[in-house]
Amino acid sequence: MTKTFPPAPPVGTPMLxxxxxxxxxxxxxxxxxxxxxxxxxxxxxxxxxxxxxxIAARVPDHRKLSPWRFIVFEGEARAKFGKQLARIVGETKKDVESKDLIEAAGLPLRAPVMVAVISSPVDDGRTPVWEQELSAGAVCYNLLLAANASGFAGSWLSEWPAFDAQVANVLGLTGSERVAGFIYLGTSKVNPPERARADIGHIVTRWGE
Ligand SMILES: Cc1cc2nc3c(=O)[nH]c(=O)nc-3n(C[C@H](O)[C@H](O)[C@H](O)COP(=O)(O)O)c2cc1C
Structure with missing residues (x-):
């Protein structure tokens, strides 16, 4: 990759x-x-x-709580995590078949790098968890954009591991932490086709008109 970004400017650098x-x-x-x-x-x-x-972590964040964190899966760690997913499927799925185990084990191997974005709300007694979770969503999207602008393709997936208590345990999530998304990163083998987009006429109203 050509170096796209200069090193992060020090705090205090004037901004536009x-x-x-x-x-x-x-x-x-x-x-x-x-x-x-x-x-x-x-x-x-x-x-x-x-x-x-x-760059991904540079998102709006009410009261500067940084209510999110990243767990990175690179190289062998992906296979190791996949084995845990297969174990969980094996222990919990009724009538489990070997193809279910193979599929679970292969989930993290679908890209060279996977990042779990963890929503990690802080209880400061005044900042709603909803706001903090929205900020985690912004991190996921900003991560996709930063990767894209750096020459990497990405996909934001949840799938069952984002909602499974045993997976949360394997990931070491505590308290009200949740998986905001698994962001898969690598190089796209194809140009993506366009997909249907929201019709702006249907989603925008002007209050008072
Ligand atoms: C929170 C969240 C979870 C998602 N989980 C999945 C998923 O589990 N599987 C999937 O195929 N797409 C999932 N998607 C959709 C894709 O990330 C992607 O947005 C969509 O397929 C294509 O839209 P785009 O090209 O505009 O990003 C999810 C999206 C969001 C926002």
């Missing part, structure tokens, strides 16, 4: 209130997720991923 960019508009207007079956090598290196995650 807006940053008009035809290229950024193009990226936002035409972005798409990669199909989960089409994400191949290469994925971001650990250094590239750190850079991408630094």
């Amino acid at each position: 209130p807006v940053r008009p960019s035809a290229e950024a508009r193009q990226l936002l207007a035409l972005r798409r997720s990669a199909g989960k079956q089409f994400i191949g090598e290469p994925g971001p290196s650990p250094e590239e991923l750190d850079e991408i995650l630094t």
Whole structure:
């Protein structure tokens, strides 16, 4: 990958209130997720991923609580996690077949890098959990955008592991932590086709008209 980002500027560096960019508009207007079956090598290196995650975490966050964290799965860790998923399926699914175990074991192997974005709400007695969870969603999307702008395709998936208590245990989630998304990152083997988009006429109303 060509180095796209300069090192994070130190705190205190003057910033612009807006940053008009035809290229950024193009990226936002035409972005798409990669199909989960089409994400191949290469994925971001650990250094590239750190850079991408630094940008991903730059999201609106009421009261600066940083109510999210990342769990990175690279290399062998993906297979190790897959084995845990297969074990959980084996222990919990009725009439489990070997294809179910193989499928579960293969989930994290569908991309060279997988990142679990964990919503980790802070109980400060005044910031609603809903706001903090929305911020975690923003992290997921910002991660997709940062990866995309760095030359990597991605897909935000939940699937059953995001909602399974035993998986939460394997991930070491505590308290009200939840998986906001598993973000699969790599290189798309195909150009994604367009998909149906919301009709702006149906989703926008102007209050008072
Ligand atoms: C919270 C969340 C969870 C999702 N989980 C899944 C999933 O489990 N499986 C899936 O095929 N797509 C899932 N998606 C949808 C894809 O991430 C993706 O947005 C969609 O397939 C294509 O839309 P896009 O190209 O505009 O991103 C999820 C999306 C969101 C926001």
